[in-house]
Amino acid sequence: MISVYLYPDKPKAKKTVVMVWVSPFKIRASTGISVNPKYWLKDKPFVSTKHPRYEYIRTKLIDLDGRIFNEAIQYENRPKEFTLSVLQTIINPARKVKDNGNIKDWFNQWRWEFLASKNKLNHLDVNAENNQVYQDWKKQVLHKERYNLRGKEELKSQIKGLNTYVAMRTTVGWITKFSEQTKAQDIDKEWLPEFYQFIYAESEIRSSNSIRLLQSNLKKILKEHQLPSEWIEVVSAAETETFDLYWPEVLKLKDTMYADPLVAEAAHTFVINCQLCLRWSDLTSLTPASYLEINTRKHGAFKAIIKKQVKTEYTTYIPIPPMAQALIDRYGRIPIPRNQDGSFNNWYYWKRLKEATQEAKLERKVLYKGKLVPLHQVISGHNSRQTGASRIFEVTRNDALKEKLLGHKFKNDPYTKVAPGIIADELLSAWNLIEAEGNKQDYFFIGNS
Numbered sequence: 001m002i003s004v005y006l007y008p009d010k011p012k013a014k015k016t017v018v019m020v021w022v023s024p025f026k027i028r029a030s031t032g033i034s035v036n037p038k039y040w041l042k043d044k045p046f047v048s049t050k051h052p053r054y055e056y057i058r059t060k061l062i063d064l065d066g067r068i069f070n071e072a073i074q075y076e077n078r079p080k081e082f083t084l085s086v087l088q089t090i091i092n093p094a095r096k097v098k099d100n101g102n103i104k105d106w107f108n109q110w111r112w113e114f115l116a117s118k119n120k121l122n123h124l125d126v127n128a129e130n131n132q133v134y135q136d137w138k139k140q141v142l143h144k145e146r147y148n149l150r151g152k153e154e155l156k157s158q159i160k161g162l163n164t165y166v167a168m169r170t171t172v173g174w175i176t177k178f179s180e181q182t183k184a185q186d187i188d189k190e191w192l193p194e195f196y197q198f199i200y201a202e203s204e205i206r207s208s209n210s211i212r213l214l215q216s217n218l219k220k221i222l223k224e225h226q227l228p229s230e231w232i233e234v235v236s237a238a239e240t241e242t243f244d245l246y247w248p249e250v251l252k253l254k255d256t257m258y259a260d261p262l263v264a265e266a267a268h269t270f271v272i273n274c275q276l277c278l279r280w281s282d283l284t285s286l287t288p289a290s291y292l293e294i295n296t297r298k299h300g301a302f303k304a305i306i307k308k309q310v311k312t313e314y315t316t317y318i319p320i321p322p323m324a325q326a327l328i329d330r331y332g333r334i335p336i337p338r339n340q341d342g343s344f345n346n347w348y349y350w351k352r353l354k355e356a357t358q359e360a361k362l363e364r365k366v367l368y369k370g371k372l373v374p375l376h377q378v379i380s381g382h383n384s385r386q387t388g389a390s391r392i393f394e395v396t397r398n399d400a401l402k403e404k405l406l407g408h409k410f411k412n413d414p415y416t417k418v419a420p421g422i423i424a425d426e427l428l429s430a431w432n433l434i435e436a437e438g439n440k441q442d443y444f445f446i447g448n449s
Contacts, residue, residue, distance in 0.1 A: 001023075001025070001309070002022070002024075002072045002073050002076060003022070003023045003024075003070060004021075004022055004023075004065055004068045004069050004072065005020070005021040005022075005047075006018055006020050006031070006046060006064075006065060006239055007018070007019055007021070007040075008035060008037040008040050009039070010037070011037045012037070013035055013037060013149045014035065014036060014143060015035070015036055016035065016037055017030050017031065017032070017033065017034050018030075018031045018033045018034070018035055018046075018061065018231070019031065020064070020068060020087070020091070022068060022072050022087060024238070024399065025072070025079055025082045025083060027083065027084055027087050028087075029084060029087045029088050029091060030091075031055060031060075031061070031064055031091055031444070032091065032092065033060055033061065033062045033064075034153050035047055035051065035057060036051060039335070040338075045058040046058060046062070047061075054089050055207050056399075061388065064091065064354070067090060068069070068087070068090055069089070071086075072090075074238070078379045083228040083230075083231075084228050084230060085226065085227060085228045088226070091381070100183050101183070102174060102180070102182055102183050102184065103172055103175050103176065103182050103221065104176050104180070106184065106221075106224070106225075107168065107169065110168075110224065110373070111139070111165055111168070112353070114161060114164070114165060115162070115165055118160040118161030118164075123266035124130075128216060128367075129440065137185060140189070142291075151233045152412045155404065157277045157407070160342050165224045167213055167217060167268060168217050168220070169369060171217035171218065173222075174195075174199055175195070176404065178195050178198045179201070180283035184221055184224075184225035184227055185225070185227065186229075187218060187221070187222060187425075191363050192218075192232070193310075199214075209399070210347065211347060212234055213433070215232055215233065215234040216234055219234065220234050229340065241277060243366040243367065243368065243378075243383065243386070244383060244386040244387040244390045244391075245274070245362075245375075245387045247391055247434055247435070249362050249364070249375075250271055250274050252269065252360050252361075252362060252389060253267045253268075253270060253271055253329070253356060253357070253360050253362070254267070254271045254323070255361040256356070256359060258359055258374075259359070260352075260355075260358060261304070262337065262348075262352055263334075263351070263352045263355050263356045263359065265331070265337060266335075266337055266348075266349050266352035266353045266355075266356055267352075267353065267356035267357075267360070268330075268335055268337050269334060269336050269337070269349065269353075269381075270326045270353055270356075270381065270384050271323070271327060271379070271384075272327050272334055273325070273330060273334075273384035273388070274324075274387045274388045274391075275321045275323065275324040275384070275388055275431060276305065276318055276320065276324060277318065277321070277384070277388040277389055277405050277406055277407070278305075278307075278385070278407075279309065279385070280308075280346055280381060280382075281409075282307055282309050282316070282407075283336065284307065284336060284344040285307075286307065286334070287325060290305050290306065290307045291303050291305060292304045292305070292306050294319075296424060296426075297426050298429070299424070299425060299429075302319055302320060302322075302325070302382070302424070303319075303320045303325060304317060304318060304319040304320060304424055305317070305318045306318075307319065309407050314407060316404075316407030317404075317424075318405065318427070319423075319424035319427050319428050320376045321427075321428060321431040321432075323431075323435065334342075336349065336354060337349045346381065347383050350380050350381055353379055353380070353381060354376050354379060355376075357375055357376035358376040363375070363376075366378065385406060388405065389402050389405060389406050391434045392405055392427070392430050392431075392434070394434075395430050395434055396426070396430050397445075399424075401426055401427065401430070404423060406426060
């Protein structure tokens with residue numbers, strides 16, 4: 001059953017726009033008509049006679065209510081076709097989809113208007129090439145853009161909106177590479193899967209952040225062209241919930257026989273990093289110089305990683321426990337998922353890790369964003385750091401040792417002037433205990449519901 005509901009957007013404001021909600025399509029839009037909400041009536045004729053412009057507003061809203069109902073009823077048997085764009089066109093029949101040529105042509109026009117508005121340069125004539133003030137500012141933008149693209153992030157850009165501009169330029173570049181003449185109108189549910197397949201094949205996607213930014217920019221392009229964009233799904237932000245795996249679950253990830261060797265590599269990378277606890281930026285920037293051969297009286301000869309962290313520039317020192325070393329020896333390296341050009345790919349890593357968790361039948365539910373969800377839906381590479389640190393603290397109750405493993409600076413750090421061999425002995429002893437206890441105890445039902 002079709003129903004049209006008109007209501008003031010902000011009932012407590014002195015003046016607000018009238019919104020329209022159309023059911024069962026669950027689509028809402030602005031009518032473009034503003035009222036003082038204290039004169040609003042819940043049903044027709046919508047505003048009382050005390051409103052200064054009641055005759056005009058009543059006429060407009062009653063007409064609009066009837067037009068929307070009559071048009072919407074035609075979509076009753078094809079509800080998916082009743083989109084926000086359709087509703088907006090009913091409200092304003094004169095509204096037309098913008099046609100600014102292909103995506104690249106649109107971007108060349110949009111970018112300077114966007115940056116000028118962000119930097120309060122609307123008073124400048126951006127089309128006047130002889131405007132020296134504008135030319136100086138434009139050169140500054142281009143200089144900062146080039147500087148930003150060289151990856152030197154230590155200096156903040158002085159141009160507002162530059163990061164958004166650069167991100168959009170990257171998205172437009174991908175679209176143009178896929179099809180140079182693509183227009184906004186071409187971006188639909190048939191076009192999108194082919195585009196995703198193309199950029200995956202071209203190894204353009206490096207992380208979940210990249211795909212999320214791409215999807216957000218595609219939505220923005222459609223909105224700029226007054227086209228429906230709500231159908232494009234934007235993946236959730238990188239998982240930051242602090243859940244971890246119990247040690248029997250880690251062992252199950254290690255021992256499962258996977259059908260796909262690429263999934264096995266992702267699972268084993270996770271297992272290795274449960275004991276190394278490195279950030280992605282450090283895990284992917286290890287070199288032969290990062291490995292150190294040491295020997296202690298307690299544990300004999302073993303390898304350790306000593307590295308200046310990319311994020312904090314704080315030097316971290318980590319012994320490689322026997323289980324992690326055995327997996328590294330099996331592959332001859334840490335088997336981090338890579339693109340065809342040999343570069344590391346965080347997106348592939350997380351995607352395959354989720355597959356591995358499902359294949360290993362790790363069915364425990366974890367608390368994620370206030371809800372209990374299956375582990376395989378939300379696990380990420382970062383959970384390996386949380387897992388390792390939690391297990392170390394569990395058996396040692398030593399906060400300083402845990403922070404040393406994570407590579408964090410710790411207030412009153414007792415390990416600052418301690419020889420690396422002593423730290424290694426403590427960590428290796430803790431891992432021996434974790435593996436021994438993990439094989440004896442069943443953690444799987446702790447926290448399940």
